[in-house]
Amino acid sequence: xxxxxxxxxxxxxxxxxxxxxxxxxxxxxxxxxxxxxxxxxxxxxxxxxxxxxxxxxxxxxxxxxxxxxxxxxxxxxxxxxxxxxxxxxxxxxxxxxxxxxxxxxxxxxxxxxxxxxxxxxxxxxxxxxxxxxxxxxxxxxxxxxxxxxxxxxxxxxxxxxxxxxxxxxxxxxxxxxxxxxxxxxxxxxxxxxxxxxxxxxxxxxxxxxxxxxxxxxxxxxxxxxxxxxxxxxxxxxxxxxxxxxxxxxxxxxxxxxxxxxxxxxxxxxxxxxxxxxxxxxxxxxxxxxxxxxxxxxxxxxxxxxxxxxxxxxxxxxxxxxxxxxxxxxxxxxxxxxxxxxxxxxxxxxxxxxxxxxxxxxxxxxxxxxxxxxxxxxxxxxxxxxxxxxxxxxxxxxxxxxxxxxxxxxxxxxxxxxxxxxxxxxxxxxxxxxxxxxxxxxxxxxxxxxxxxxxxxxxxxxxxxxxxxxxxxxxxxxxxxxxxxxxxxxxxxxxxxxxxxxxxxxxxxxxxxx
Ligand code: 5AD
Ligand code: SF4
Numbered sequence: 001x002x003x004x005x006x007x008x009x010x011x012x013x014x015x016x017x018x019x020x021x022x023x024x025x026x027x028x029x030x031x032x033x034x035x036x037x038x039x040x041x042x043x044x045x046x047x048x049x050x051x052x053x054x055x056x057x058x059x060x061x062x063x064x065x066x067x068x069x070x071x072x073x074x075x076x077x078x079x080x081x082x083x084x085x086x087x088x089x090x091x092x093x094x095x096x097x098x099x100x101x102x103x104x105x106x107x108x109x110x111x112x113x114x115x116x117x118x119x120x121x122x123x124x125x126x127x128x129x130x131x132x133x134x135x136x137x138x139x140x141x142x143x144x145x146x147x148x149x150x151x152x153x154x155x156x157x158x159x160x161x162x163x164x165x166x167x168x169x170x171x172x173x174x175x176x177x178x179x180x181x182x183x184x185x186x187x188x189x190x191x192x193x194x195x196x197x198x199x200x201x202x203x204x205x206x207x208x209x210x211x212x213x214x215x216x217x218x219x220x221x222x223x224x225x226x227x228x229x230x231x232x233x234x235x236x237x238x239x240x241x242x243x244x245x246x247x248x249x250x251x252x253x254x255x256x257x258x259x260x261x262x263x264x265x266x267x268x269x270x271x272x273x274x275x276x277x278x279x280x281x282x283x284x285x286x287x288x289x290x291x292x293x294x295x296x297x298x299x300x301x302x303x304x305x306x307x308x309x310x311x312x313x314x315x316x317x318x319x320x321x322x323x324x325x326x327x328x329x330x331x332x333x334x335x336x337x338x339x340x341x342x343x344x345x346x347x348x349x350x351x352x353x354x355x356x357x358x359x360x361x362x363x364x365x366x367x368x369x370x371x372x373x374x375x376x377x378x379x380x381x382x383x384x385x386x387x388x389x390x391x392x393x394x395x396x397x398x399x400x401x402x403x404x405x406x407x408x409x410x411x412x413x414x415x416x417x418x419x420x421x422x423x424x425x426x427x428x429x430x431x432x433x434x435x436x437x438x439x440x441x442x443x444x445x446x447x448x449x450x451x452x453x454x455x456x457x458x459x460x461x462x463x464x465x466x467x468x469x470x471x472x473x474x475x476x477x478x479x480x481x482x483x484x485x486x487x488x489x490x491x492x493x494x495x496x497x498x499x500x501x502x503x504x505x506x507x508x509x510x511x512x513x
Contacts, residue, residue: 029067030060036083037074039227039291040198041107043178044133045072048106055137064094068102068140073109075193075395080109088121095123102126102140106133108197111152112397118150129153130183130198175443175476175502177221181209181275182228187294188332189321190399191361191392194229201230203238206270210278217284220503222476223443224279226290232297234272273301280309284503286478287443287460288312292319296334298343303350315385315462316347319359323378324371327364331400337378344382355431355461357386362420363413364392365403372416379423385431385461386489387424391417425488432463432486439496440465444477457481465491476502 031052035045048070060066073084095101104126111129125143129152143149185194186201280288288311295318306312322328325336348354394401442457442465454466467481478499485492
């Protein structure tokens with residue numbers, strides 16, 4: 001996770017994000033959104049918040065008392081369905097006590113589990129999929145007339161509306177924004193449910209993206225994270241005709257898009273590297289992050305763009321998944337362990353002081369002791385700064401879920417998982433310790449959750465750095481900090497100097513009505 005949320009409330013339903021509101025009309029209805037998943041989902045939630053606020057709702061201070069509860073689900077994470085049905089159980093009781101409570105379930109689990117959800121949760125008012133998030137409010141209104149509504153589009157119908165960034169968004173963090181550059185995925189990793197629920201890959205037009213980043217920068221945002229399932233293949237589907245047609249949607253987009261099109265030296269289709277360069281050049285944007293690139297599509301141009309554009313942060317998330325070639329083949333990953341290590345070496349050689357994180361799955365069907373040993377060896381050789389490790393879980397609708405005859409014994413998987421954890425924690429700790437004594441440029445995220453005397457911040461390498469400061473620094477402040485201590489998942493240090501205060505205006509909350 002790149003962002004930590006400054007406002008979190010724990011209630012009977014779990015963890016919700018809340019936004020402080022100091023002034024409101026007594027009549028305003030309130031909402032609470034619980035997000036179960038990845039950054040794509042977080043971004044969809046921001047958008048649902050934007051739509052609800054445009055409809056006159058305000059964020060609930062107490063999620064337990066909200067009039068509208070949105071559960072934005074994800075089927076990539078393990079146990080997501082148990083968590084969802086558990087939360088829906090609590091909400092059923094709440095709705096019996098407060099019949100006015102309205103419940104929306106959205107996201108890819110809703111999309112995948114639609115019939116089951118309807119059968120098991122008759123108290124849900126609206127069920128909507130990943131392609132029709134923008135219809136949340138209309139469907140809520142409709143459900144008030146007709147009773148429970150289910151609307152799921154299996155494919156994106158109108159491109160512009162399918163992208164979470166294309167509509168009003170209620171951003172969680174003022175200085176930082178997610179920008180969705182692509183939806184869907186054309187790969188066929190056999191364990192992954194994303195292609196089934198998010199559909200085929202669609203890139204957002206180049207000019208539209210650049211003009212969105214210009215707008216964000218004008219609003220005081222200095223950090224953006226480009227989001228896509230496979231960002232490196234951005235632009236593959238963008239023919240000139242399609243780009244011009246959609247870029248014509250607004251004057252700024254048209255200008256940004258036609259600047260691109262007018263340059264004869266350009267390729268017919270933009271590359272992800274071109275996008276990185278263009279958004280990095282937007283005035284006011286100081287940090288550009290992105291997630292996630294697929295190792296097979298990591299092109300030299302991307303490495304060059306990362307190296308040459310100062311705004312692009314020196315952090316690369318490069319999912320390994322397995323170190324065994326036969327498992328990589330069974331996963332349909334399209335690279336060997338050796339190729340992965342070559343790409344990694346090229347990235348490290350090209351980009352100064354690069355931090356690398358990864359995802360690894362343990363216990364993929366058919367994983368032998370030898371396969372696992374290879375994963376351990378590659379993980380040790382790669383010396384990751386951070387590894388997200390997952391135990392294989394069969395997701396209905398994926399090819400790997402049908403490999404039941406090759407499922408690995410859960411006790412073996414759990415022992416392997418611990419072994420891998422030891423290896424990845426060791427390299428993370430070594431990487432962090434190596435930073436002791438360095439001065440890092442950080443962006444303040446807020447008061448540390450564990451110790452309110454400390455501030456938490458992010459380095460350009462995306463590492464969490466805690467430090468004490470005699471003065472309260474607003475989130476978004478840039479500072480330099482001397483690293484004095486390190487753990488496997490954090491750095492600690494002392495403030496050297498404040499470099500710049502945030503440019504965004506602090507929002508004065510306004511009531512709806
Ligand atoms: N089982 C375990 N891990 C999975 N991931 C995706 N699908 C599965 C699955 N079926 C992991 C991959 C991916 C990350 C987001 O989640 O490592 O990169
Ligand atoms: Fe899933 Fe593979 Fe696409 Fe990533 S690249 S979203 S793992 S199918």
